[in-house]
Every structure is written in structure tokens, then in C-alpha cells.
Amino acid sequence: MQTVNNVAELRQTIRQWRQAGHSIGFVPTMGNLHAGHIRLVETAKTRADKVVASIFVNPTQFGPNEDFDSYPRTESQDAEKLAACGADLLFLPGVAEIYPQASQTRVSVAGLSALHCGASRPGHFDGVALVVCKLLNMVQPDCLLMGEKDFQQLALIRQMVADLNIPVTVQGVATVREADGLAMSSRNGYLTEPQRQAAPALYRALIAARDKLLAGAADYRAVEDSAKHALQAAGFNVDYFSVCRSVDLQPAWPGDAELVVLAAAKLGATRLIDNVYFCVPSA
Structure with missing residues (x-):
């Protein structure tokens, strides 16, 4: 596996691949890789x-009181994992390579950016949209692979790609979970042992809500409230637990067919997100 740190070398390699007729897949990450990234x-x-994979801890998507400085950086181990699973190139830029000067351009997806995680993390999705847009311009891949664990992020990037006519296919990949159901995340390492034991309750709450809706529950807000109370009893500080239409992440109502249940909650200082999406059969 080749490793490059600057855009010029990245583009030179990709130019050679294109001349040889190769198609290119791209996996952007912030490192501290786990089985979901693989x-x-x-x-x-x-x-x-x-396949190009990038590792870049993006400062523009972290708020002033978030964990940018303490976010785990494990580049050497990550490079070994990427080489072992067959990545062809690792793009490992520094902050100055991605943001060489004070940026005057912002990328913002109106509507989606303000919902759910965006409501409690103002500016987060603007930072995500900006860095993904920049990385897509640098790599110019045929397909972009992103995990479904952050369903809102995936929806936002799909909207950005469509709105800006970026010639890339966006493919979501199913969430990879631990044996007890906890969605794999680079932030799971922050959990204490008691918190780690409690963490799978988030996925269980999502599954319980899904099963109620599939069984015909008509009061979607009551389903949300029940899940919030269960999570609070399990020690979570709930940010949101929302039954949404998967197409636009707006609140769902009986009669909507394609649903996603989105949740974010903290155990101690660790913020966990997860979701389940499914179709409700028509009556």
C-alpha cells in the first residue's frame, strides 16, 4: 500500500490509475480504525x-468543547490494518494540506444540517460537508463508501453530491456491531467498563421501537417517549430519539412507509449514535 501526505502526489497516482483504465473507490475516515471501517x-x-482510504481528523466538524484534541490518533496501527485489508493508497494529510489558508468558502446543506445531531452540534455538519467536498475534489473517485451508523451524515452527503453535481456514486454500508449489538465506533474506547456494559441498551431501545411500529403502534411520539424513559433509566442522557421518514429525516407519522429511528445519547461524557431503518407494510 502506498502512503501519500499531499494532494500533488495523490493526484499523480490517481492520474496513473486513470490512464491504466482503473476505477477508484474512496473511504474517508478520521482514523482509529475498527471493523466497521475495514x-x-x-x-x-x-x-x-x-481503493483510496484517507485518515484526517477534521477540525472544522468539532465544536469548541468537543474532543478534537483528545480524539484518538493511531495512524501506524491504522496503516497496518488498511494494508492488510487491501487498500491501495492511504492519503494521510496534515491540517495545513487540507486547509492551507483561512477558508472563505463554506459548504452547507440547508435543512438536514439543523436536524437531530445538527441541533445539538451547531456547525458540525457544515464542517463535514466542507471536508468531504474537498476530499472528493482531491481524490475524484467513482464511488464513495460511508457507514450507515451515522445515517444523517450519509443523507447529508448524498444531498450535497446531488446538489453540486459531483460525479460520484455514494454507497452506504451496513453498521458493523459488537456481539451484544453495540454499534462499532472510534469513541467506544472512551467508555468505562460499567458504561460499556450499559451501552447496548441504546440498540435494544431502537429495536424495541422498531418492533412496536411494525406491530402497528400508531402514536409515534409515545414510542419515542417510552424509549427515552427506558434509556434514562439505564443511565443515558438522551439527546434525541426520533422516528423519522428515511427520505428526509423529518418526523414520521402513520402512513409513512420508509422509516428510520435515530438516536443519540451520552453515557458519561461519551456520545453514542445509532439507528435502525425499515419499511412499514401497508395496511
Whole structure:
């Protein structure tokens, strides 16, 4: 696996691949890789001839009181994992390479950016949209692979790609979970042992809500409230637990067919997100 740190070398390699007729898949990450990231690379290998993975802890998507400085940085171990799963190139830029000067351009997806995680993390999704837009311009891949664990982020990037006519196919990849159901996340390492034991309750609450809706529950807000109370009893500080239409992440109502239940909650200082999406059969 080749490792490059600057855009010029990245583009030179990609130019050579293009001249050889290769298609390119791209997996952007912030590092501290786990099995979910590896699944993205493995899926990319089935979709493209060459796979680029990036590791960049993006400062513009962290708020002033969030964990940018303490976010785990494990580049050497990550590079070994990427090489082992068959990535062809690791793009490992520094902050000055991605943001060489004070940026005057902002990328913002109106509407989606303000919902759910965006409501409690103002500016977060603007930072995500900006860095993904920049990385897509740098790599210019045929397909972009992103995990479904952050369903809102995936929806936002799909909207941005459509709105800006970026010639890339966005593919979501199913969430990879621990044996007890906890969605794999780079932030799971922050959990204390008691918190780690409690954490799977988030997924269980999502599944319980899904099952109530599939069984015909008509009061969606009551389903949300019941889940919030269960999570609070399990020690969570709930940010949101929302039954939404999967198409636009707006509140769902009986009669909507394609649903996603989105949740974010803290155990101690660790913020966990998860979701389940499904179709409600018509009556």
C-alpha cells in the first residue's frame, strides 16, 4: 500500500490509475480504525479496481468543547490494518494540506444540517460537508463508501453530491456491531467498563421501537417517549430519539412507509449514535 501526505502526489497516482483504465473507490475516515471501517474498504474493493482510504481528523466538524484534541490518533496501527485489508493508497494529510489558508468558502446543506445531531452540534455538519467536498475534489473517485451508523451524515452527503453535481456514486454500508449489538465506533474506547456494559441498551431501545411500529403502534411520539424513559433509566442522557421518514429525516407519522429511528445519547461524557431503518407494510 502506498502512503501519500499531499494532494500533488495523490493526484499523480490517481492520474496513473486513470490512464491504466482503473476505477477508484474512496473511504474517508478520521482514523482509529475498527471493523466497521475495514468493512467499508472491503466493500469498496468489490466496487472499484483501486481503493483510496484517507485518515484526517477534521477540525472544522468539532465544536469548541468537543474532543478534537483528545480524539484518538493511531495512524501506524491504522496503516497496518488498511494494508492488510487491501487498500491501495492511504492519503494521510496534515491540517495545513487540507486547509492551507483561512477558508472563505463554506459548504452547507440547508435543512438536514439543523436536524437531530445538527441541533445539538451547531456547525458540525457544515464542517463535514466542507471536508468531504474537498476530499472528493482531491481524490475524484467513482464511488464513495460511508457507514450507515451515522445515517444523517450519509443523507447529508448524498444531498450535497446531488446538489453540486459531483460525479460520484455514494454507497452506504451496513453498521458493523459488537456481539451484544453495540454499534462499532472510534469513541467506544472512551467508555468505562460499567458504561460499556450499559451501552447496548441504546440498540435494544431502537429495536424495541422498531418492533412496536411494525406491530402497528400508531402514536409515534409515545414510542419515542417510552424509549427515552427506558434509556434514562439505564443511565443515558438522551439527546434525541426520533422516528423519522428515511427520505428526509423529518418526523414520521402513520402512513409513512420508509422509516428510520435515530438516536443519540451520552453515557458519561461519551456520545453514542445509532439507528435502525425499515419499511412499514401497508395496511
